[in-house]
Amino acid sequence: MKNKIIITGAVGSGKTTAITSASDTLVVDTEAADTDRMRGESSKTTVAMDYGTLNLGAGAKMHLFGTPGQERFSYMWEILSTGATGIAILIDATSVNPLGDLDFYLEVFSDLISKCGGVAVIGITHTDVTRNSRILEQFNKRLSEVRLSVPVFEVDCRRREDVRTMLYSLLSLSESDDTHALSH
Numbered sequence: 001m002k003n004k005i006i007i008t009g010a011v012g013s014g015k016t017t018a019i020t021s022a023s024d025t026l027v028v029d030t031e032a033a034d035t036d037r038m039r040g041e042s043s044k045t046t047v048a049m050d051y052g053t054l055n056l057g058a059g060a061k062m063h064l065f066g067t068p069g070q071e072r073f074s075y076m077w078e079i080l081s082t083g084a085t086g087i088a089i090l091i092d093a094t095s096v097n098p099l100g101d102l103d104f105y106l107e108v109f110s111d112l113i114s115k116c117g118g119v120a121v122i123g124i125t126h127t128d129v130t131r132n133s134r135i136l137e138q139f140n141k142r143l144s145e146v147r148l149s150v151p152v153f154e155v156d157c158r159r160r161e162d163v164r165t166m167l168y169s170l171l172s173l174s175e176s177d178d179t180h181a182l183s184h
């Protein structure tokens, strides 16, 4: 599949919301009541995947696949990642340890990030409700420590333009790397 983008991140980071906001087509989601819920805002969690699309013009589409956040469904992460050409990692700025979350997802998806030729972005979500005004700086510092050149965006997943800006940056990353173009 061309232009297959994985959107991953922890429970409640905003994956389903991001795909719903950005998609040009009706989103397929697999949300179920979150019985062992630890967050206050939503009572639903993704159990298999979300799917949406973004029109790129001339009939081309970006296919957006959201992973479940809960680790008990983590077998889906690898299944969904097969053949992916780019990845967006969403990190909730209000989580107990956002930098720890970043390390975790970079590690879990390290193979995919290298297979995609570094066509990866980080979206920091919930920045509207965090008191940490230095989070962007902290993330960029951590990425340079681990020698990863990955753009970081502040994204409110409820805002279509925020999500689309982040996703379009994946396209520009792939276009700047001829050997790993998204359309391959």
Ligand SMILES: Nc1nc2c(ncn2[C@@H]2O[C@H](COP(=O)(O)OP(=O)(O)OP(=O)(O)O)[C@@H](O)[C@H]2O)c(=O)[nH]1
Pocket (backbone or CB within 6 Å): 009, 010, 011, 012, 013, 014, 015, 016, 017, 018, 041, 042, 044, 045, 046, 047, 067, 068, 069, 070, 125, 126, 127, 128, 129, 155, 156, 157, 158
């Ligand atoms: N304030 C605020 N709320 C957000 C933001 N992004 C997402 N949300 C809210 O966070 C809640 C959880 O979002 P979901 O999209 O369900 O999270 P998810 O990553 O799909 O979660 P799982 O499927 O359980 O892994 C929803 O109520 C969203 O409206 C944000 O940037 N700011």
Ligand SMILES: [Mg+2]
Pocket (backbone or CB within 6 Å): 015, 016, 017, 045, 046, 068, 069
């Ligand atoms: Mg979800």
